[in-house]
Amino acid sequence: MFIIRWILGRIILLLNFVFTPKKRKRPQAEQQQIDAQTQALALYQYNACPFCVKVRRAMRRQGLNIQTVDAKQSPHKDELIAQGGKQQVPCLRIEENGQVHWLYESKEIINYLDQRFA
């Protein structure tokens, strides 16, 4: 089972590499503004998870430089469970006005990013 999952993961990463979406280009000043906002975001994810790949592709299409965090590693895994509530990726950590929100579900995350940055 582990081997099959591993092979599928490599296929997903290969396809993602071959069909890398075009990164959105913005005027420099606008991109700097967006970068300042996305500094408050972090995507907790696994490298070869198909749902995480979907979100990373959406981020690239939008030209969003959001930090990615490997949720398989300590202490990130523990942070995700303790603060987010469950061990599921992708999960977007959103820091806003001193408060932290954890957004699960790839579809929800992509909707949030599209609404905020599109």
Ligand SMILES: N[C@@H](CCC(=O)N[C@@H](CS)C(=O)NCC(=O)O)C(=O)O
């Ligand atoms: N419906 C969720 C599915 C996410 C999902 O199934 N993620 C898997 C990884 S691909 C997961 O977090 N499993 C728990 C684990 O591996 O610990 C989404 O679209 O984000």
